[in-house]
Amino acid sequence: MTGSFRSARLTNTHRAPRPWWIVAPAVIAIALLALPIVALLWRTPWSSLVDLLSTNLAFDALRVSLVVSLVAAGLCLVLGLPLAWTLARLRGWTRRIVRSIVLLPMVLPPVVAGTALLFALGPRQSLIGPTLERIGIVVPFTTAGAVLAATVVALPFFVLAVEAAMEENADGLEAAAATLGASPGAIFRRITLPRARSSILAGVVLAWARALGEFGATLTFAGNVPGRTQTLPLATFLSLEAGDPDQALALSVVLLLVSLGVLIGLRDRWLLR
Amino acid sequence: MIGTLHLEGEVTVGTLTLEVALSFAPGEVVAIVGPNGAGKTTLARVIAGLVGLDRGTLRVGDERWDHPADAIFLRPEHRRVGVVFQDLRLFDHLSATENVAFGPRHLGLEDPQSIACRWIERVGLRADEPRPIPELSGGERQRLALARALASEPNILLLDEPFAAVDAETRDGVRALVAQSSAAVTMVITHDRDDVLALADRVIALDRGRVTADGTIHEVAAGDRGFAARMLGSLQ
Numbered sequence: 001m002t003g004s005f006r007s008a009r010l011t012n013t014h015r016a017p018r019p020w021w022i023v024a025p026a027v028i029a030i031a032l033l034a035l036p037i038v039a040l041l042w043r044t045p046w047s048s049l050v051d052l053l054s055t056n057l058a059f060d061a062l063r064v065s066l067v068v069s070l071v072a073a074g075l076c077l078v079l080g081l082p083l084a085w086t087l088a089r090l091r092g093w094t095r096r097i098v099r100s101i102v103l104l105p106m107v108l109p110p111v112v113a114g115t116a117l118l119f120a121l122g123p124r125q126s127l128i129g130p131t132l133e134r135i136g137i138v139v140p141f142t143t144a145g146a147v148l149a150a151t152v153v154a155l156p157f158f159v160l161a162v163e164a165a166m167e168e169n170a171d172g173l174e175a176a177a178a179t180l181g182a183s184p185g186a187i188f189r190r191i192t193l194p195r196a197r198s199s200i201l202a203g204v205v206l207a208w209a210r211a212l213g214e215f216g217a218t219l220t221f222a223g224n225v226p227g228r229t230q231t232l233p234l235a236t237f238l239s240l241e242a243g244d245p246d247q248a249l250a251l252s253v254v255l256l257l258v259s260l261g262v263l264i265g266l267r268d269r270w271l272l273r
Numbered sequence: 274m275i276g277t278l279h280l281e282g283e284v285t286v287g288t289l290t291l292e293v294a295l296s297f298a299p300g301e302v303v304a305i306v307g308p309n310g311a312g313k314t315t316l317a318r319v320i321a322g323l324v325g326l327d328r329g330t331l332r333v334g335d336e337r338w339d340h341p342a343d344a345i346f347l348r349p350e351h352r353r354v355g356v357v358f359q360d361l362r363l364f365d366h367l368s369a370t371e372n373v374a375f376g377p378r379h380l381g382l383e384d385p386q387s388i389a390c391r392w393i394e395r396v397g398l399r400a401d402e403p404r405p406i407p408e409l410s411g412g413e414r415q416r417l418a419l420a421r422a423l424a425s426e427p428n429i430l431l432l433d434e435p436f437a438a439v440d441a442e443t444r445d446g447v448r449a450l451v452a453q454s455s456a457a458v459t460m461v462i463t464h465d466r467d468d469v470l471a472l473a474d475r476v477i478a479l480d481r482g483r484v485t486a487d488g489t490i491h492e493v494a495a496g497d498r499g500f501a502a503r504m505l506g507s508l509q
Contacts, residue, residue: 172358175323178323180425181379181380186379
């Protein structure tokens with residue numbers, strides 16, 4: 001009876017075979033992602049790293065980057081949470097329009113976002129820049145401008161991370177809370193917010209990482225002023241341009257370590273799938 | 274105390290259209306029976322204010338709760354309708370006590386914490402329950418949901434399949450709590466013949482969004498030729 005199965009190829013595992021023409025490109029892809037990191041670590045002047053990070057340029061860039069990215073992440077939280085909550089409650093075409101506006105900066109080249117900001121808030125020929133200037137507020141080419149540029153590009157990442165958690169009626173808990181006398185505001189505070197805690201945390205970390213890496217919009221809208229708008233990515237690029245690859249490598253290592261930290265911080269969400 | 278609840282109207286949710294004209298007098302305990310998709314839960318949602326009528330009126334005493342023609346809709350948090358949901362909807366991120374204290378706290382009752390402890394003990398649980406909600410058994414969770422609904426002293430109590438997971442020994446005690454509750458009107462959605470016999474003095478049978486029978490248990494058992502009669506069976 002079992003004779004008819006003899007010809008079938010038997011293996012001692014239950015794993016389906018993996019065709020080489022799928023595996024080979026996958027290996028190339030991994031190499032493509034890993035090779036630059038390996039090269040960076042290989043070329044980094046480890047022995048003089050401390051000295052390279054103690055220069056005025058590095059120190060200022062580190063300080064500006066920390067301030068700009070942390071304030072931007074904070075703004076993403078304060079503005080993005082109400083935005084995500086509202087977005088989750090819109091329906092039909094208003095939802096599609098608002099969602100497009102929110103997500104656009106994610107796919108838009110950052111330099112375009114910076115240019116757009118310039119024509120919205122810039123000193124000349126801009127939408128509301130001159131009005132702001134008249135009441136004493138100057139945004140472009142200041143630290144505030146760098147914060148704004150970083151916030152614009154980071155906000156979609158935050159909203160996307162928390163939108164699902166802001167959605168109503170996924171499990172009917174909001175409805176249950178309403179029958180118990182809770183107003184919409186109370187439901188937000190006592191049900192929606194605490195249950196979204198891990199999503200909010202992930203969104204903040206993601207937005208912060210994106211803000212920290214911001215380059216194009218910052219350069220366009222806030223310029224490259226040392227100590228005020230020159231962030232780590234800008235200083236890295238400037239060092240390379242100025243023929244100082246060791247400085248650029250040292251700054252890159254700092255950003256790489258931070259990125260690894262973000263990955264480890266979000267491991268429960270992304271790595272342990 | 275509240276007045277008589279009158280519901281005459283129509284609502285469409287998904288493929289189901291519920292179209293009913295019903296009155297509930299204070300003091301009534303009503304069993305709602307019917308096959309799946311009959312509109313039992315939708316009826317409860319309309320009364321609780323979780324879905325609005327498309328047409329018609331929901332009136333309690335001389336107060337209109339839902340009257341779309343005049344854009345009148347009383348939000349659920351102002352209705353004092355206690356609900357035990359079929360899927361319970363306990364707040365997993367809060368302690369057992371905080372679940373039960375939730376209603377009293379938002380309704381501004383005095384000392385929500387001790388109200389909660391009292392109700393938790395009444396349903397046969399421990400007031401100092403240290404386990405988080407997901408670690409409670411199905412029956413314990415169901416009793417906690419009942420305690421949560423009763424603790425806000427609802428005028429109307431809606432129970433959607435409330436005792437399915439409660440074991441036989443505690444079931445009588447829990448039924449007694451429902452029978453003694455301060456709610457003027459109690460509606461029990463159930464598939465359990467014993468629930469109907471133990472609790473209800475009136476049975477409403479629904480099918481495909483319409484009332485197919487409405488009366489005392491004996492009337493419905495004798496008169497209805499559909500689901501309700503089969504479910505109630507012979508009462509001799």
